[in-house]
Amino acid sequence: MTSRRDRPDISTAADSSVGPERFARYVQPHIPLLFATAHTLTRNPVDAEDLVQETLLRAYRAIDRFDGAYPKAWLLTILRNTNINRAQKKRPYLFDDPDDPAAEVPDTVTPEDLIVDPVFDHAVQAALDDLPPNFRSVIDLVDVNGLSYAEAADLLDIPVGTVMSRLHRGRRRIRSRLSPETLNNRPQEKPR
Amino acid sequence: MMTLISDVMNRLMGRLTCRETLELLQQHLDGELPADQTRRVAEHLDHCRLCNAESDIYEQIKQAIMTSGVADPDVVQRLERFGERVGNGEIVD
Numbered sequence: 583m584t585s586r587r588d589r590p591d592i593s594t595a596a597d598s599s600v601g602p603e604r605f606a607r608y609v610q611p612h613i614p615l616l617f618a619t620a621h622t623l624t625r626n627p628v629d630a631e632d633l634v635q636e637t638l639l640r641a642y643r644a645i646d647r648f649d650g651a652y653p654k655a656w657l658l659t660i661l662r663n664t665n666i667n668r669a670q671k672k673r674p675y676l677f678d679d680p681d682d683p684a685a686e687v688p689d690t691v692t693p694e695d696l697i698v699d700p701v702f703d704h705a706v707q708a709a710l711d712d713l714p715p716n717f718r719s720v721i722d723l724v725d726v727n728g729l730s731y732a733e734a735a736d737l738l739d740i741p742v743g744t745v746m747s748r749l750h751r752g753r754r755r756i757r758s759r760l761s762p763e764t765l766n767n768r769p770q771e772k773p774r
Numbered sequence: 775m776m777t778l779i780s781d782v783m784n785r786l787m788g789r790l791t792c793r794e795t796l797e798l799l800q801q802h803l804d805g806e807l808p809a810d811q812t813r814r815v816a817e818h819l820d821h822c823r824l825c826n827a828e829s830d831i832y833e834q835i836k837q838a839i840m841t842s843g844v845a846d847p848d849v850v851q852r853l854e855r856f857g858e859r860v861g862n863g864e865i866v867d
Contacts, residue, residue: 605861613857614850618843627849634853642860706838724804725836726843731806750800756835768834 604645608653609638615654615727616661619737622722623665625715633668637661655733662737696761702768709756717752720745780822790818795825803832 599607616637620630640660648656697705710718723734724745731749735742781791790798795818801807802815819826859865 602861602863605857610854610857610861613853614845617850617853618845621845627846631849631853635856638853638857638860639865642866702834703838703841706835707842710839710842721839722843725839731801731804746801749804753800753832753835757831765831768831769837 601642601645604648604650605642608648608650609641609645609657612654612657613638616657618727619658619661619723619729620665622719622727623661623737633661633665636668637664640664655736658729658733658737662739695759697759697764702760702764705760705764706756709759712759713752713755717748717755720748721752724749784818784822789821790814792818792822792825795819795822796828799825799829799832803829803836 613634616634617630620633620637621627624630624633637657637660641657644660697708710721713721719738720734723729723737724731729737731742731745735745738745781793784791795815798807798811798815802812807815819829856865
């Protein structure tokens with residue numbers, strides 16, 4: 583799970599630091615990202631906090647075996663595996679199929695679906711909140727948490743093409759739900 | 775008709791068509807395209823008012839989503855303190 587945003591730390595080639603130093607160097611800077619990602623996966627702040635705590639403990643136990651390359655990807659893998667284990671313990675016989683067509687909404691939008699909130703950011707948020715969870719998760723991981731397509735795909739255990747498809751359809755759905763009035767009232771200055 | 779003419783013009787100029795550009799637009803905004811395709815999409819956007827407007831809308835949607843996801847700073851601080859204690863070996867399980 584690597585990307586252009588997570589280049590290996592070349593200076594670690596001969597890293598002989600001890601556990602606490604390595605933990606402070608490779609793990610602690612990524613705690614905000616781990617929480618944001620855990621929140622996306624669990625949709626619950628309490629579960630997300632528990633998940634990050636367990637992830638940190640597992641990372642600490644494994645830190646001496648970590649080679650120092652791609653720490654973000656390494657941590658996200660631990661987070662993903664921890665989340666899978668927790669989910670299996672919680673509901674061992676239940677699973678849902680995120681690609682079940684019944685779980686998705688059609689891309690066609692009726693006039694009643696249009697969000698007329700003149701404040702652009704509010705309208706986008708309302709449209710985002712109405713997305714099916716499988717679309718919402720991908721958008722959160724890429725747009726909010728800043729993960730690459732490959733990282734989001736690994737975390738959700740789906741192909742990169744599915745990430746792209748859900749991302750594009752989700753954003754198109756959001757865009758199509760904004761009323762002309764909302765679009766006319768969007769910020770004039772291009773965000774850079 | 776306008777789109778057709780525009781597509782022919784773009785083809786003649788060696789540029790991407792509007793349809794090709796819009797297909798690549800999301801990857802372009804996410805920084806997921808290779809450099810040569812990034813350049814070609816940017817070139818089309820520089821010359822096409824409609825695609826440029828569409829790109830602006832999606833860029834602003836992306837920006838609105840980004841700013842919506844600010845994590846609770848108290849929880850993050852609590853986790854950072856927890857992380858320090860784990861790193862210091864104060865919590866092992």
